[in-house]
Amino acid sequence: MTVLILGGTTEAAALDQHLADQAPDIRAIISLAGHTVDPRPTNLPVRTGGFGGVEGLRRYLVEEGIVAVVDATHPFAAIMPFNAEHACKAEGVPLLAIRRESWKPRAGDRWKSVPDIEAAAQVLGDEPRRVFLTVGRLELPAFANAPQHRYLVRAIEPIGDRLPVPHVDVIQQRGPFDVDDEEDLMRREGVEILVSKNSGGPATVGKLVAARRLSLPVVMVERPPKPDVETVDHIDQVLPWLVAQGLFATERGV
Numbered sequence: 001m002t003v004l005i006l007g008g009t010t011e012a013a014a015l016d017q018h019l020a021d022q023a024p025d026i027r028a029i030i031s032l033a034g035h036t037v038d039p040r041p042t043n044l045p046v047r048t049g050g051f052g053g054v055e056g057l058r059r060y061l062v063e064e065g066i067v068a069v070v071d072a073t074h075p076f077a078a079i080m081p082f083n084a085e086h087a088c089k090a091e092g093v094p095l096l097a098i099r100r101e102s103w104k105p106r107a108g109d110r111w112k113s114v115p116d117i118e119a120a121a122q123v124l125g126d127e128p129r130r131v132f133l134t135v136g137r138l139e140l141p142a143f144a145n146a147p148q149h150r151y152l153v154r155a156i157e158p159i160g161d162r163l164p165v166p167h168v169d170v171i172q173q174r175g176p177f178d179v180d181d182e183e184d185l186m187r188r189e190g191v192e193i194l195v196s197k198n199s200g201g202p203a204t205v206g207k208l209v210a211a212r213r214l215s216l217p218v219v220m221v222e223r224p225p226k227p228d229v230e231t232v233d234h235i236d237q238v239l240p241w242l243v244a245q246g247l248f249a250t251e252r253g254v
Helices: 010-022 053-063 080-091 117-122 137-145 179-189 206-214 235-244
Strands: 002-006 027-032 046-048 066-071 095-098 110-114 130-134 150-155 168-172 193-197 217-221
Touching: 002 010, 010 027, 010 095, 010 235, 053 066, 053 080, 066 080, 080 095, 095 235, 117 137, 117 217, 130 137, 130 179, 137 150, 179 206, 193 206, 206 217
Parallel strands: 002 027, 002 066, 027 046, 066 095, 110 217, 130 150, 130 193, 150 168, 193 217
Antiparallel strands: none
């Protein structure tokens, strides 16, 4: 019996380690979309790439003998969560989503919430600014429509020609990021405005605290809609859920 983990978040990596430690006899596979060339190492077998839509995922569930699916995709994954919902419902496979809590503005924050990345590029305005982009390399093309700004881009991997504008500086780093380091970076680089996705979680929240300290405006891109499926907010809840489905006789190590 195999559990399929739809990966893409720190929760997926943590669940990988959690199952290896707490339930080594549970066979699981992590599926990654393949957007990151150098993903975090895992203890479990990994498959990379899409399934071919809902029908392709349905075939995979049957062929691999998948008895449960855990959706640990990124909060901004817009298609796979719905594909998983439809495929699991069609094949009668239990589905659980791990969804971390989104960030909420606090006293002193100067957030402008927008529905998508295109709107984020538009609200930067016409006046040239030093803009700190922390939205991932796949979202960068939207900002080519605002070439007047001087961009500081942070990404895990090289951005190539995804942001073809005159003034771009790139920092290639993977979180987590310390709050004081974030503040020092923003001061040193003369950042005037921060653009972020509302990914939630502790790994990259430091940039928001630093922006608050510096009284910098933040353009916050809100999450896309998600399907209405059973949801937890922490990996510790996954193994008890698997046991509750009747898939395993005992809750090992918990």
